[in-house]
Amino acid sequence: MKASGFDFSQVLALSGAGQRHLCGPRPGTHCVSLGLCSTFLPPAYLLQDSHKHFHPFNSGRPEFSPAQDKTQPPEHGCQGQHGSVYWKTGASQVLTSLSPDLPLREQLQACFSISNCPVWMDSSTAAQCRQLEAAVGGAQALSLLTGSRAYERFTGNQIAKIYQQNPEAYSHTERISLVSSFAASLFLGSYSPVDYSDGSGMNLLQIQDKVWSQACLGACAPRLEEKLGRPVPSCSIVGAISSYFVQRYGFPPECKVVAFTGDNPASLAGMRLEEGDIAVSLGTSDTLFLWLQEPTPALEGHIFCNPVDPQHYMALLCFKNGSLMREKIRDESASGSWSKFSKALQSTGMGNSGNLGFYFDVMEITPEIIGRHRFTAENHEVSAFPQDVEIRALIEGQFMAKKIHAEALGYRVMPKTKILATGGASHNRDILQVLADVFGAPVYVIDTANSACVGSAYRAFHGLAAGTDMPFAEIVKLAPNPRLVATPTPGASQPPRFL
Numbered sequence: 001m002k003a004s005g006f007d008f009s010q011v012l013a014l015s016g017a018g019q020r021h022l023c024g025p026r027p028g029t030h031c032v033s034l035g036l037c038s039t040f041l042p043p044a045y046l047l048q049d050s051h052k053h054f055h056p057f058n059s060g061r062p063e064f065s066p067a068q069d070k071t072q073p074p075e076h077g078c079q080g081q082h083g084s085v086y087w088k089t090g091a092s093q094v095l096t097s098l099s100p101d102l103p104l105r106e107q108l109q110a111c112f113s114i115s116n117c118p119v120w121m122d123s124s125t126a127a128q129c130r131q132l133e134a135a136v137g138g139a140q141a142l143s144l145l146t147g148s149r150a151y152e153r154f155t156g157n158q159i160a161k162i163y164q165q166n167p168e169a170y171s172h173t174e175r176i177s178l179v180s181s182f183a184a185s186l187f188l189g190s191y192s193p194v195d196y197s198d199g200s201g202m203n204l205l206q207i208q209d210k211v212w213s214q215a216c217l218g219a220c221a222p223r224l225e226e227k228l229g230r231p232v233p234s235c236s237i238v239g240a241i242s243s244y245f246v247q248r249y250g251f252p253p254e255c256k257v258v259a260f261t262g263d264n265p266a267s268l269a270g271m272r273l274e275e276g277d278i279a280v281s282l283g284t285s286d287t288l289f290l291w292l293q294e295p296t297p298a299l300e301g302h303i304f305c306n307p308v309d310p311q312h313y314m315a316l317l318c319f320k321n322g323s324l325m326r327e328k329i330r331d332e333s334a335s336g337s338w339s340k341f342s343k344a345l346q347s348t349g350m351g352n353s354g355n356l357g358f359y360f361d362v363m364e365i366t367p368e369i370i371g372r373h374r375f376t377a378e379n380h381e382v383s384a385f386p387q388d389v390e391i392r393a394l395i396e397g398q399f400m401a402k403k404i405h406a407e408a409l410g411y412r413v414m415p416k417t418k419i420l421a422t423g424g425a426s427h428n429r430d431i432l433q434v435l436a437d438v439f440g441a442p443v444y445v446i447d448t449a450n451s452a453c454v455g456s457a458y459r460a461f462h463g464l465a466a467g468t469d470m471p472f473a474e475i476v477k478l479a480p481n482p483r484l485v486a487t488p489t490p491g492a493s494q495p496p497r498f499l
């Protein structure tokens, strides 16, 4: 397989992202960079339930076979960051002695102490968040320590809830994996450590010292450190491929597994972000991230350890009302058609004649707010807009919120700033034009919208070379440059005429 200027057929490393994008192994190659599950891991294993939970190994769907690899669409469940998997006492022994004659599902289905595992869309842990913040001296103190104030989806709070509501299941848990380290564990045939970058999405890791915070662990659940294992740098080789994959699927025994990470850190690697750039991922959620030399934790947004440079950091803002909200407005105001949605953007002007809207059908993360709010140029709140105005109000409102929140964290659009767009909605040029106009900066896409997937491939190369101290930039220097798709319309940064 060749992609992005690299010949991946020589790669004997696996590196993944807890995400649904994947380049799986293809006949005659040894490479793999993968996003969690999709076509390679049997979708059945990680089937997702309304984005709230996923079920390791219990969906009853057909077992993976190499033939299925070619036919399964890469859309079946899995999750991004923050999801967790609970291995039952004794599971490690099963994992290390898998028979290549049997499917994973058959052998592992009894290995989990929790069958419906929480994923990032679960926001039911507000009480645990308040307890965690109180235990470490408040939201700001927690943010300084772990890079984020307490967030409902962050894994420490999810673990705390499981411990409080189901102490028996918790006490029968010998290991807790993130979705990313869970997938790596399958390939290793033993428990994989959590990497620093995905580990930063747990409210448990001291992002500067790269160790679990004893105060946070103690506030969440007892004996948690031993269940999590020691975190490792994101570019660590965590071991060799298990004999199960060698014998059953023909992986070369020399194949190494590089620590898996979350979808957003993997995307940062895939987009080869440079200082001053902003990456905007328009997936199920909308996320915005950038490379930071120094951490600047705040009460809004997150600071994670950087996945490709252990000395540096990345910032991330997550907006829950992203594509699913756009789909709702598309269905209501554009008869379910993206092309009609685009026409509405083309037929309305920048600034929407002063009409402004904020659309949060589910409780938003940044900021915590729910409901639809529409305002006319005269600042009157109204309950509806004409269809075309509604569509532009949604898209302009979404991007204005991103810009305002990013600036509150200290981001500044610079003359050399590139906006790198990825995710499903980055296929839509008209949406990207609004992005360019609101930020006043050019928008680029990389060859594939699956930046997390390609980032995992780069990380695999980087992991193999890490012992040689080769910087990530050197690893990706042959990759194609991002493609310019939208530049700000002249006058976009001027105050609108209707004011």
Ligand SMILES: Nc1ncnc2c1ncn2[C@@H]1O[C@H](COP(=O)(O)OP(=O)(O)O)[C@@H](O)[C@H]1O
Pocket: 019, 020, 021, 282, 283, 284, 285, 323, 324, 326, 327, 338, 422, 423, 424, 425, 426, 427, 428, 431
């Ligand atoms: N042409 C389009 N215009 C706008 N949005 C689109 C378009 N095509 C796909 N999408 C959106 O992309 C989303 C999926 O993005 P993707 O990056 O695959 O998701 P995930 O976050 O699950 O990886 C869908 O929810 C869909 O609304």
Ligand SMILES: O=C(CO)[C@@H](O)[C@H](O)COP(=O)(O)O
Pocket: 079, 080, 081, 082, 120, 153, 201, 262, 263, 264, 281, 283, 284, 285, 286, 287, 316, 318
């Ligand atoms: O919670 C976050 C980031 O903190 C989300 O970005 C998840 O990582 C899921 O991403 P999508 O699959 O919805 O894009």
